[in-house]
Amino acid sequence: MDLLIAATLNSGTILALASLGLLINEKAGVLNLGAEGMMLCAALAGFAAVVHTGNPWLGFLAGAFVGAAMAGVFGWMVIWLNTNQYATGLALSLFGAGISAFLGTGYVQEKLPDVGQFSLGALADLPFVGPALFSHHPVVYLVMLLVAVLIWTLNRTRTGLVLRSVGESPHSAHALGYNVRAIRWVAVVTGGSLCGLAGAYVSTVYTPLWVEGMIAGKGWIALALTTFATWRPARVLLGAYLFGGVTMLQFHLQSIGVDVPSQFLNMMPYVATVVVLVLISRNPQWIRLNMPQSIGKPFHPGT
Amino acid sequence: MLKLEPRGAPSQAWTLGSPVLALLVTVLIGVLLLSSLGKDPLAGLRMFFWEPINGLDAISELLIKATPLLLIALGLAVCFRSNVWNIGAEGQYVMGAIAGGGVALLATEDSSQWIVVAILCAGAMGGMVWAALVAFLRDRFNANEILTSLMLVYVAVQLLSYLVFGPWKDPHGFNFPQTKTFEDATMIPRLFEGSRVNIGFALALLAVGAVWVFLYRTYAGFAQAVGGMAPAAARFAGFSARKTLWIALLISGGAAGLAGALEVAGPIGQLTPYVPAGYGFAAIIVAFVGRLHPVGMVFSAVLMSMFYIGGELAQSRLGLPKSITGVFQGLLLFTLLACDTLIAYRLVRRRTEV
Amino acid sequence: MGLPRLSLQGITKRYPSVVANDAVHLRVEPGQIHAVLGENGAGKSTLMKIIYGAVQPDAGTVEFNGREVRIRNPQEARAMGIAMVFQHFSLFDTLTVAENVWLGMDRGTSLEQVTSQISETAAVYGLELDPQRPVHTLSVGEMQRVEIIRALLTRPQLLILDEPTSVLTPQAVDKLFVVLRQLASEGCSILYISHKLHEIRSLCDACTVMRGGRVTGQCDPRKETIGTLSHLMIGSEPPQVHVGAREPGDTMLEVKHLSLVREDQFGVDLHDVSLAVRAGEVLGIAGVSGNGQGELLRVLSGEDVRASAGCVQLEGVDVSAAGPAARRTRGLHFVPEERLGRGAVPALSLALNLLLTRSESVSRGFLKPAALAQQAAGIIQKFGVKAGGPQALAQSLSGGNLQKFIVGREIDAQPRVLIVSQPTWGVDVGAAAQIRGAIMALRDAGCAVLVVSEELDELMELSDRIVVMAKGRISPSMARAQADASKIGLWMSGLWEDSHVEA
Numbered sequence A: 001m002d003l004l005i006a007a008t009l010n011s012g013t014i015l016a017l018a019s020l021g022l023l024i025n026e027k028a029g030v031l032n033l034g035a036e037g038m039m040l041c042a043a044l045a046g047f048a049a050v051v052h053t054g055n056p057w058l059g060f061l062a063g064a065f066v067g068a069a070m071a072g073v074f075g076w077m078v079i080w081l082n083t084n085q086y087a088t089g090l091a092l093s094l095f096g097a098g099i100s101a102f103l104g105t106g107y108v109q110e111k112l113p114d115v116g117q118f119s120l121g122a123l124a125d126l127p128f129v130g131p132a133l134f135s136h137h138p139v140v141y142l143v144m145l146l147v148a149v150l151i152w153t154l155n156r157t158r159t160g161l162v163l164r165s166v167g168e169s170p171h172s173a174h175a176l177g178y179n180v181r182a183i184r185w186v187a188v189v190t191g192g193s194l195c196g197l198a199g200a201y202v203s204t205v206y207t208p209l210w211v212e213g214m215i216a217g218k219g220w221i222a223l224a225l226t227t228f229a230t231w232r233p234a235r236v237l238l239g240a241y242l243f244g245g246v247t248m249l250q251f252h253l254q255s256i257g258v259d260v261p262s263q264f265l266n267m268m269p270y271v272a273t274v275v276v277l278v279l280i281s282r283n284p285q286w287i288r289l290n291m292p293q294s295i296g297k298p299f300h301p302g303t
Numbered sequence B: 001m002l003k004l005e006p007r008g009a010p011s012q013a014w015t016l017g018s019p020v021l022a023l024l025v026t027v028l029i030g031v032l033l034l035s036s037l038g039k040d041p042l043a044g045l046r047m048f049f050w051e052p053i054n055g056l057d058a059i060s061e062l063l064i065k066a067t068p069l070l071l072i073a074l075g076l077a078v079c080f081r082s083n084v085w086n087i088g089a090e091g092q093y094v095m096g097a098i099a100g101g102g103v104a105l106l107a108t109e110d111s112s113q114w115i116v117v118a119i120l121c122a123g124a125m126g127g128m129v130w131a132a133l134v135a136f137l138r139d140r141f142n143a144n145e146i147l148t149s150l151m152l153v154y155v156a157v158q159l160l161s162y163l164v165f166g167p168w169k170d171p172h173g174f175n176f177p178q179t180k181t182f183e184d185a186t187m188i189p190r191l192f193e194g195s196r197v198n199i200g201f202a203l204a205l206l207a208v209g210a211v212w213v214f215l216y217r218t219y220a221g222f223a224q225a226v227g228g229m230a231p232a233a234a235r236f237a238g239f240s241a242r243k244t245l246w247i248a249l250l251i252s253g254g255a256a257g258l259a260g261a262l263e264v265a266g267p268i269g270q271l272t273p274y275v276p277a278g279y280g281f282a283a284i285i286v287a288f289v290g291r292l293h294p295v296g297m298v299f300s301a302v303l304m305s306m307f308y309i310g311g312e313l314a315q316s317r318l319g320l321p322k323s324i325t326g327v328f329q330g331l332l333l334f335t336l337l338a339c340d341t342l343i344a345y346r347l348v349r350r351r352t353e354v
Numbered sequence C: 001m002g003l004p005r006l007s008l009q010g011i012t013k014r015y016p017s018v019v020a021n022d023a024v025h026l027r028v029e030p031g032q033i034h035a036v037l038g039e040n041g042a043g044k045s046t047l048m049k050i051i052y053g054a055v056q057p058d059a060g061t062v063e064f065n066g067r068e069v070r071i072r073n074p075q076e077a078r079a080m081g082i083a084m085v086f087q088h089f090s091l092f093d094t095l096t097v098a099e100n101v102w103l104g105m106d107r108g109t110s111l112e113q114v115t116s117q118i119s120e121t122a123a124v125y126g127l128e129l130d131p132q133r134p135v136h137t138l139s140v141g142e143m144q145r146v147e148i149i150r151a152l153l154t155r156p157q158l159l160i161l162d163e164p165t166s167v168l169t170p171q172a173v174d175k176l177f178v179v180l181r182q183l184a185s186e187g188c189s190i191l192y193i194s195h196k197l198h199e200i201r202s203l204c205d206a207c208t209v210m211r212g213g214r215v216t217g218q219c220d221p222r223k224e225t226i227g228t229l230s231h232l233m234i235g236s237e238p239p240q241v242h243v244g245a246r247e248p249g250d251t252m253l254e255v256k257h258l259s260l261v262r263e264d265q266f267g268v269d270l271h272d273v274s275l276a277v278r279a280g281e282v283l284g285i286a287g288v289s290g291n292g293q294g295e296l297l298r299v300l301s302g303e304d305v306r307a308s309a310g311c312v313q314l315e316g317v318d319v320s321a322a323g324p325a326a327r328r329t330r331g332l333h334f335v336p337e338e339r340l341g342r343g344a345v346p347a348l349s350l351a352l353n354l355l356l357t358r359s360e361s362v363s364r365g366f367l368k369p370a371a372l373a374q375q376a377a378g379i380i381q382k383f384g385v386k387a388g389g390p391q392a393l394a395q396s397l398s399g400g401n402l403q404k405f406i407v408g409r410e411i412d413a414q415p416r417v418l419i420v421s422q423p424t425w426g427v428d429v430g431a432a433a434q435i436r437g438a439i440m441a442l443r444d445a446g447c448a449v450l451v452v453s454e455e456l457d458e459l460m461e462l463s464d465r466i467v468v469m470a471k472g473r474i475s476p477s478m479a480r481a482q483a484d485a486s487k488i489g490l491w492m493s494g495l496w497e498d499s500h501v502e503a
Helices: A002-027 A035-053 A056-080 A085-107 A121-125 A129-133 A138-156 A158-168 A170-175 A180-206 A218-228 A233-255 A262-266 A268-281 A284-290 B012-036 B041-053 B056-081 B089-105 B115-141 B145-165 B199-217 B219-229 B231-237 B241-268 B279-289 B294-318 B324-344 C044-052 C074-080 C097-103 C111-125 C140-152 C170-185 C197-203 C226-234 C293-301 C324-329 C350-354 C369-382 C399-411 C429-444 C456-462 C485-492
Strands: B002-006 B345-349 C006-014 C019-028 C033-037 C059-064 C067-069 C082-085 C158-162 C189-194 C206-211 C214-219 C251-260 C270-278 C282-286 C312-314 C332-335 C417-421 C448-452 C465-470
Touching: A002 A035, A002 A138, A002 A158, A002 A180, A002 A218, A002 A233, A035 A056, A035 A085, A035 A180, A035 A218, A056 A085, A056 A180, A056 B324, A085 B279, A085 B324, A138 A158, A138 A180, A138 A233, A158 A170, A158 A180, A158 C097, A170 A180, A180 A218, A218 A233, A218 A268, A218 B145, A233 A262, A233 A268, A262 A268, A262 B145, A268 A284, A268 B115, A268 B145, B012 B041, B012 B294, B012 B324, B041 B056, B041 B294, B056 B089, B056 B199, B056 B219, B056 B241, B056 B279, B056 B294, B089 B115, B089 B145, B089 B241, B089 B279, B115 B145, B115 B241, B199 B219, B199 B241, B199 B294, B219 B231, B219 B241, B231 B241, B231 C324, B241 B279, B279 B294, B279 B324, B294 B324, B324 B345, C006 C044, C019 C044, C019 C059, C019 C206, C019 C214, C033 C044, C033 C170, C033 C197, C033 C226, C044 C074, C044 C082, C044 C158, C044 C189, C074 C082, C082 C140, C097 C111, C097 C140, C111 C140, C111 C170, C140 C170, C170 C189, C170 C197, C170 C485, C189 C197, C197 C226, C206 C226, C214 C226, C251 C293, C251 C417, C251 C448, C270 C282, C270 C293, C270 C448, C282 C429, C282 C456, C282 C485, C293 C332, C293 C417, C293 C448, C324 C332, C332 C399, C350 C369, C350 C399, C369 C399, C399 C417, C399 C429, C417 C429, C429 C448, C429 C456, C448 C456, C465 C485
Parallel strands: C033 C189, C033 C206, C082 C158, C158 C189, C282 C448, C282 C465, C332 C417, C417 C448
Antiparallel strands: B002 B345, C006 C019, C006 C059, C059 C067, C206 C214, C251 C270, C251 C312
């Protein structure tokens, strides 16, 4: 059972990280459909970094950097060149899939050096709760901290207010003198770095290997998650753990040999995504009240 | 310093010129990439742009590859023009392959050639049903079609895997995950003797004409376009948003499904886990590079096929991973989107204000 | 006279298709209420954006309190003491009043301090406002108060107001003027942008007139007449629209006890709305926008079909559930207030835009391009639309010309009932006169016309009868002869129960 909880937290952490990153840029009004591509490239970068240096933290740094860089290019295109946000995000995902497969061919058989177990000292020795909750990779705890930081920043600080206003009505924010484009770009790059972090976590901690396409749609699920959570950080975390639970259930059922073909079990996370999307979208009022109004719409200061 | 200034009206010249510029930039980057990997860039250029059109056999292969890309892209163009973002064409393609393959498996040695019609119809229906799911979820529950159609791609791929590993596995196939090879009767008829090109290509060209007429000469096509460009105007005119949604998805689902059936009963000849070749995603690029215009997409489909074939050649002759195709395709879309900026904006040199 | 508060010399600003400001001079004294008068498109908004720092001039100098300055962005303008109340509010719907005001100020004050400052300032100037309310719950007049308070909290030396009264009832306008006079007496200069001659004469002590991007005159409006001001503004007397008397015919459009919950949560519910329009008659709906006009119009046009059976009747036939196309077949045509995006598709040609409401050039589902182009050319010629031909894109036309095309498109269909919303908003005076003339001609030919407009002057000119819409309800109707601005103003606040007038 403690292993199941651990699996849930692990899997959920990936989704939560990516989804929180996407939340930040969506709050500013930019929809980045390139999450999958960014995560794939970051996963490769992280894996390669650890293979070459043996330092797991460099892996995370590499992943975050790659995510930020790709998001930076994407951001430049949709914010300054005013390219279509949906198409550009898609292009990012397609390109990311291609280039990570291309550059990663050399790493397919590589193994990562052993990084040892993590634990929170004495807490980890508590019966049951110890292994279940307190023996995780630091990034798992980082995500929880991140949620708290985000909630506080978005609701209580001027920075958060400015970010939300840019997402609500960029023209009004511009009229008040805020540099809408710069603010959006910073949000996009920050979001991209978190997606990159998530990607690196997948390839260096969750399943320490490299295989092309290994993100397997988690970037897309993370996108759905921000909508499902109506753009609130705490709900994102909850939703991510829920999905983590579904993934965990799928593996568990396979391992205990339940008599369902494995492919149908594999479908579970994707079907679950569709179900939650349906559930949350049924009430357009919730969405309207919580969704940053300018998502997807281009902004040019001259108009 | 250089600044972007909005134009009064979109530039006609750049609407046509942007894809050309994008291609040039992509080629340039490709040359740099090949050089940095220690490969001869000229050889690379030859493989991507000369070999695929060198000779009748090469052109046949080019057209065979272009057929599914063109078909799917035609459907996607209708979708994107209606502002319906069907990203899951790959899933509809797979379901078309499954449906068409399922009918093909029913054939026996004595089946008449007319079973091909049944296969193709089944394929189109399979794709339509899968797309109808997306339409239903958006129509009834307001669920975003980008995410639902994409999730259904993963589901479709798993379904295919289940079928070829399970109930549809060839009992005489040495336990490989594949169906038996389809009977001869199911093979899509060739267009000419001596070439592998089949009627699928003719169908695709017919579809080009049909889509052109639909988009530019029918009232229904006009309604689709308005729905995509200005939803408030569509409502004002009385065009049903629901109808726009369903028509867009059914057409693109049908086209993708048809492409799937054509591939499976044509070049591939059986169902395998490798049926999903990414055509559904490449078709998105074909649609954009072709400016969402039926005739433009003929050219961009051929261009994409050249990338595919060039990638295969690069793998066998230069030792490069086949995924280089994906790199170039993604790069082309990126550069196209960037160059498209020049349609709506012009670059000017402005004195920096003190 | 000491140093002027603001002095603009030779300000010029060019855009790709138009010269918005051409060597403009402007001089505002301290404590002066200075009007900038001009019709739509004269360049007033651009000039204000330059003063406020949102736009940079191509040439010319700006002097503030005698010193030459370069205002590079709104923050610098605010720091200097220049504040602006926008015509289209820069507010964020989902944030509270206090948060909105805070965003409009520079760093340094905390949210708590701003909240208490809001309450204090509101009390001093008599502008009631609850700082904790989310902006989307406010009425349009209250939203303007937020803008004004936001400006006042920066302790401005120069306050710019851009067309502030289009969203106010006549009574609220009077209250606003009291606030402005108080401010001016404290030494704050006020730049008042408007095209409303009555208001400028009653409020302002100086006036600069603009036309076509240039300054055409300076005067003291208190010493001028409406005629002379109008002459300065458009170069001639305001064109008179001849309104002939006419006996109205049968009831063509009838709304009976329509009640409807709003579609959009930021909208307005409709309560027991009833009205009737007869052939050969113009019924005007007065009222500040945001009181349910949009919702009512969507029900009438067929864009909203949720009305209960029997609520909307065309010549006695129930059309409550019929869509726009079905209603057009019965002779009901509609000109919406949003031209680009609703009345026309910006990126399509005029010929194709014809297809939105006219299907004469469609045969069995197929388009006939030649017939369509000819049809469009006919409308362009008949209504004097200045465009590059039927293939010109809708977005390439000026506001006035596009409106002429859209109105022309509907009138050319020879409707039995025509509904028009804000017929001349944002349209230059010449085109506006043409449009009003066309509407009157239609009425004379026996069409039933329903006009919704924020401009009371326009309604008084065009309508045979007037009703007022307030908070989702419709007042009893009154004949034009019995209508006067102050009674209508009262009714705009919904207070028509006491005075009962039958037309």
